[in-house]
Amino acid sequence: MRIDIATLFPEMCERVLSESIIGRARQRGYIELACHQIRDYTTNRQKQVDDYPYGGGPGMVMQAQPIYDCCVDVVRQVEEAGHARPHVVFMTAAGTPLTEEKCKQLAQKDSLLLVCGHYEGIDERVIEALADEEISIGDYVLTGGELAALVVADSVCRLCPGVLSSPEGYEEESHYSGLLEYPQYSRPEEWNGRRVPEILLSGHHANIAKWRHEQALERTRTRRPDLYEKYEEKSMAKIDK
Structure with a gap:
């Protein structure tokens, strides 16, 4: 299985995914993991990824363009590497609650792309354009989607063959x-x-x-x-x- 994460903090995600059981499984080639900086896909000099929300309100909203371009490029990379088009999951507070049953379903996919939001949320238009589904890890709000994406990646990877020593490890x-x-x-x-x-x-x-x-x-x-x-x-x- 391959899992890609689109994020504003790839170093944060890389650090976690390089440790412990997941890190060892990654080194041994049982799973593939890659993190992508959304800011690399901005078209402005300041690498700005957010702007004020239409209709007013507090905070900022992540813009559609950099997320869209990042995801399109990741899909290209994944397919060129020989994997099927990734199942695209946006980590949002409004998503379907994460359960072990959902993890089993995701573990059957050949590849996943997890997209991390920030600020007051993500421009709905890019979610409508790209998301196969939205997932929430609980009825609370985080400062960003990275922790949620890492939870999904960890809980799915441990179900992949070879990651744990035997199926009894999770069954x-x-x-x-x-x-x-x-x-x-x-x-x-x-x-x-x-x-x-x-x-x-x-x-x-x-x-x-x-x-x-x-x-x-x-x-x-x-x-x-x-x-x-x-x-x-x-x-x-x-x-x-």
Whole structure:
């Protein structure tokens, strides 16, 4: 998979994407990542990318032209590199909420182009012209789209073959199956008077799996009743079939 990010702060994105698991996967060639400076596509001497909003109001709005030209050039680069035309995602507060299911869908794409907004937003016309979809990472507002794009890139890349050591690395994580993950423990067996549950020391894999599933169900039911309700609905639908 290849992911490109159009941003005003490519160095910020590069730093994060070069670290830890994603950085190692990138070095080993399991994923391709590239960041592009939107300011390089301005047509004015000041490299200005924003202007006052029509209709008045506070702040500035990112202009359509530099974003459009940047994205068109990135699409060209991606296709010349042998990939399919990238699926273009604008990171906006009005976008579809990011979920693990959405990450699975995006991970099936050959390439993604994530576009980061700033200021009071992006000229709607360039979103209408280019976006395949808009995504939000939550019901709050950030100073820019970079953190949101990095969240999407990280959550999608970890689902790509080779990035994690095995599929179990993400299949048992929270949200992948619709449930929150069961509690985890490591050495020592006792810490500050708290012991690891005896079942995890038993070596009985079937009983451990049963305990973990029960814990995942209970944790989801008590902490995220909205997720639990959806999980129950899906389970009942499978039974009905």
